[in-house]
Amino acid sequence: xxxxxxxxxxxxxxxxxxxxxxxxxxxxxxxxxxxxxxxxxxxxxxxxxxxxxxxxxxxxxxxxxxxxxxxxxxxxxxxxxxxxxxxxxxxxxxxxxxxxxxxxxxxxxxxxxxxxxxxxxxxxxxxxxxxxxxxxxxxxxxxxxxxxxxxxxxxxxxxxxxxxxxxxxxxxxxxxxxxxxxxxxxxxxxxxxxxxxxxxxxxxxxxxx
Amino acid sequence: xxxxxxxxxxxxxxxxxxxxxxxxxxxxxxxxxxxxxxxxxxxxxxxxxxxxxxxxxxxxxxxxxxxxxxxxxxxxxxxxxxxxxxxxxxxxxxxxxxxxxxxxxxxxxxxxxxxxxxxxxxxxxxxxxxxxxxxxxxxxxxxxxxxxxxxxxxxxxxxxxxxxxxxx
Numbered sequence: 001x002x003x004x005x006x007x008x009x010x011x012x013x014x015x016x017x018x019x020x021x022x023x024x025x026x027x028x029x030x031x032x033x034x035x036x037x038x039x040x041x042x043x044x045x046x047x048x049x050x051x052x053x054x055x056x057x058x059x060x061x062x063x064x065x066x067x068x069x070x071x072x073x074x075x076x077x078x079x080x081x082x083x084x085x086x087x088x089x090x091x092x093x094x095x096x097x098x099x100x101x102x103x104x105x106x107x108x109x110x111x112x113x114x115x116x117x118x119x120x121x122x123x124x125x126x127x128x129x130x131x132x133x134x135x136x137x138x139x140x141x142x143x144x145x146x147x148x149x150x151x152x153x154x155x156x157x158x159x160x161x162x163x164x165x166x167x168x169x170x171x172x173x174x175x176x177x178x179x180x181x182x183x184x185x186x187x188x189x190x191x192x193x194x195x196x197x198x199x200x201x202x203x204x205x206x207x208x209x
Numbered sequence: 210x211x212x213x214x215x216x217x218x219x220x221x222x223x224x225x226x227x228x229x230x231x232x233x234x235x236x237x238x239x240x241x242x243x244x245x246x247x248x249x250x251x252x253x254x255x256x257x258x259x260x261x262x263x264x265x266x267x268x269x270x271x272x273x274x275x276x277x278x279x280x281x282x283x284x285x286x287x288x289x290x291x292x293x294x295x296x297x298x299x300x301x302x303x304x305x306x307x308x309x310x311x312x313x314x315x316x317x318x319x320x321x322x323x324x325x326x327x328x329x330x331x332x333x334x335x336x337x338x339x340x341x342x343x344x345x346x347x348x349x350x351x352x353x354x355x356x357x358x359x360x361x362x363x364x365x366x367x368x369x370x371x372x373x374x375x376x377x
Contacts, residue, residue, distance in 0.1 A: 013362030019340040041311050041341055042360055043293025050360065 001082035002135040010053040014084045016041065017050075021059075021072075025080035030069045087133040088183050096137055096183065097123060097202060100176055104203050107172060115175065116168045117144035121203035124192055125185075128200060136182070140199060141173060142189035142207045217301050220368060223351035224282075224317045225326040227289035227369065232281065236317055239278040246271040275316075282316040286328060290355075291370050297335065297358035298367075300348045309335040310346035318349070327351050 003014035010017065023039040024031050031039075037047040051070070054060055059076045063069040088096075104118045118141060125138030153161045173186045189207065192199050228236070250259065250267045259267070286292050292312060300308045310332040318329050327349045334346040355367040 008361055012360045015339060016358075016360060016362060023341065037295040038311075038313075039341070040360070041295060041297040041358060043287075043295055045293070046360055047295070 001078045002087065003082050003084050004086060005084045006086075010050050010057075012040070012050055014082070018079060018082050018084065021076055021080040021082075024072060025077055030063060030071045032069050036070075083136060083182065085136065085182055088136060090127075090132055090134065092183075093127055093134050093137050096178065096180070097127075099178055100137075100139065100184070101203050103176055103178065107175060114168060115172045118142070118172065118176075119144040119204050120189060120201060120206050121176070122189065122192060122199040122201050122206075124195075124197050124199035128198055137184045138187065139176065139184060140187050140189045140192035141176060142204075143169060143172060145207075217303055217354040218366065219303070219352050219354055220366075221352055222290060222328070222355060222367065222369065223326050224285060224289075224328055225351075228285065228326070232285060235281060236278065237319075239274050239281070240319065242274045243271060243278070246274065278316050279314055282328070283314075285317070286312075286315050289369060290367050292355075292357060292367060297341075298330065298332075298348075299356040299358070299364060300330075300350055301354040301356075302350070302352075308346060308348040310348060311335070311341055325351055 003009060003018070005014060007014070017040075020036070020039040020041075024035065027035075033044060033048060033051060036051050037044050040047045040050065042050075051060070054076075055062065055070065057075075058073060059079060060070040060072050063071060100121065104121055107115050108117050120142040122140040123138065124140060125136075126134040127137060156164065177184050177186050224236075246267050250264060250271070283294055287294075292298065294312055294315075297311050298309070300310075310330065312330050313332040315328060315330050318327050319325075320327055328351070329347070329349050331345070331347050334342050334344040336342040356364040357367050358364055
């Protein structure tokens with residue numbers, strides 16, 4: 001979901017509404033009007049109409065036993081994950097795509113072991129729909145499985161071992177994001193396959209093909 | 210009352226400006242009661258130790274008194290300044306760092322040092338990106354530039370409600 005920063009949603013600034021949705025989504029439980037007021041940052045007389053509109057629009061549904069409690073729906077989760085952006089022009093998206101490919105080439109040709117080699121990059125989502133303005137640039141990345149290194153767990157806590165072990169993967173994906181997280185969404189290649197959405201290979205070779 | 214150089218428009222928002230006599234009496238009574246309960250719980254003579262049951266009884270009384278003062282203060286803040294619980298405030302003083310916080314609890318206190326009444330607001334800080342965080346925040350004010358965040362993301366200056374009516 002993409003929200004325009006200049007357009008109010010239910011008379012609320014998108015960034016405020018998303019912050020509210022994130023806070024209540026993270027609790028992973030139902031909520032009442034008091035919780036909603038606190039998450040929205042507004043007193044009850046301002047927050048109540050917003051909650052009513054959200055319920056009416058299907059973002060939350062009242063509890064069957066207790067009408068004062070509400071359950072967030074799938075739409076609520078989508079709101080919590082929404083981006084606030086004016087969109088990305090196709091020409092800019094194509095320029096970004098070229099930069100991503102150049103970055104992938106640079107990562108693969110470097111001997112820096114802080115990064116992992118990239119076996120494949122695909123593009124999917126609105127870029128393939130030929131729309132003039134995209135929500136963002138959705139990229140799927142497969143890292144080279146032969147490059148995976150096992151970190152020696154000696155002297156490390158389990159959390160440290162996990163964090164340090166996955167650091168090259170995170171660094172590589174972060175490098176492909178080109179410090180433009182508002183425009184580029186990086187996903188794992190497996191996620192793209194699970195979504196069963198059309199995609200186009202723009203770099204390397206598809207895994208298992 | 211404005212300080213053009215700092216861009217801060219100070220307003221006299223002290224509870225003293227608005228409190229009715231019965232409210233002032235009630236607030237003073239609750240503050241006295243809290244002090245008395247606190248003194249009883251922590252006697253000056255160190256050798257006197259209260260039994261756990263006595264201590265618990267005093268604690269319960271103190272909590273009840275505190276809750277009543279919070280309730281009264283929140284009601285006054287709402288009626289006189291239009292700031293309800295859970296509002297997001299930006300409080301600016303000329304000689305102190307700015308405070309951005311969400312109001313979770315409010316009470317009033319009398320500052321013996323300068324003989325002034327203050328609003329004492331407790332809440333949680335806003336993060337740098339403007340989202341509501343978890344860190345505790347606290348601010349006291351009487352003469353200050355206070356702004357409240359509207360739901361459309363703009364900020365409105367907090368003025369005494371009777372004065373705001375006059376301006377309209």
